[in-house]
Amino acid sequence: AQSVAQPEDQVNVAEGNPLTVKCTYSVSGNPYLFWYVQYPNRGLQFLLKYITGDNLVKGSYGFEAEFNKSQTSFHLKKPSALVSDSALYFCAVSALYNQGGKLIFGQGTELSVKP
Amino acid sequence: EAGVVQSPRYKIIEKKQPVAFWCNPISGHNTLYWYLQNLGQGPELLIRYENEEAVDDSQLPKDRFSAERLKGVDSTLKIQPAELGDSAVYLCASSSLPQGGSTGELFFGEGSRLTVL
Numbered sequence: 602a603q604s605v606a607q608p609e610d611q612v613n614v615a616e617g618n619p620l621t622v623k624c625t626y627s628v629s630g631n632p633y634l635f636w637y638v639q640y641p642n643r644g645l646q647f648l649l650k651y652i653t654g655d656n657l658v659k660g661s662y663g664f665e666a667e668f669n670k671s672q673t674s675f676h677l678k679k680p681s682a683l684v685s686d687s688a689l690y691f692c693a694v695s696a697l698y699n700q701g702g703k704l705i706f707g708q709g710t711e712l713s714v715k716p
Numbered sequence: 717e718a719g720v721v722q723s724p725r726y727k728i729i730e731k732k733q734p735v736a737f738w739c740n741p742i743s744g745h746n747t748l749y750w751y752l753q754n755l756g757q758g759p760e761l762l763i764r765y766e767n768e769e770a771v772d773d774s775q776l777p778k779d780r781f782s783a784e785r786l787k788g789v790d791s792t793l794k795i796q797p798a799e800l801g802d803s804a805v806y807l808c809a810s811s812s813l814p815q816g817g818s819t820g821e822l823f824f825g826e827g828s829r830l831t832v833l
């Protein structure tokens with residue numbers, strides 16, 4: 602069965618510092634991996650995805666994520682955090698030969714960036 | 717381009733009452749999803765449509781939940797009767813590919829927050 606784990610409920614970072622939001626996954630076969638962001642009282646917004654190719658994926662708002670197959674991880678990163686990055690971040694996975702478009706989401710990580 | 721539109725944004729009802737949520741996906745998106753998001757949790761798929769066909773409703777509690785997507789565009793999710801545990805945010809999403817969750821991204825609406833008293 603597919604699953605996603607986000608081991609940290611909350612991540613606190615000072616503005617200007619690098620940030621990392623962790624994600625590990627479990628899936629049979631090759632994974633499709635995604636990061637979404639959710640601002641208060643809003644729907645989820647797509648940030649980036651890994652399908653195949655380069656392990657470092659660049660996405661919206663200066664975010665990037667690194668796919669590590671041996672560690673089954675897909676950590677979200679940003680070199681310099683902004684206060685406006687404060688939000689809820691979700692990692693999601695879908696199997697290559699899945700049931701057809703079924704994304705499995707992690708429980709989310711609350712990112713707080715302080716001035 | 718308009719995004720995914722959901723209504724109502726907020727709904728408060730008493731238990732045992734019926735409630736319905738409406739979703740209008742992005743124009744041209746054939747795949748439509750309903751997700752349930754409990755407080756502090758990630759979204760969980762309730763049902764997925766390819767055009768007007770429900771191709772995955774394995775997580776939909778069919779004793780009280782129903783959904784339809786007539787004409788393959790708008791969709792309605794209904795709960796009857798509602799229970800206290802149904803209090804959550806109901807998210808609608810759409811994608812342009814048959815397996816949008818695999819090869820493309822989902823576009824989410826802002827959600828409908830249900831409170832059952």
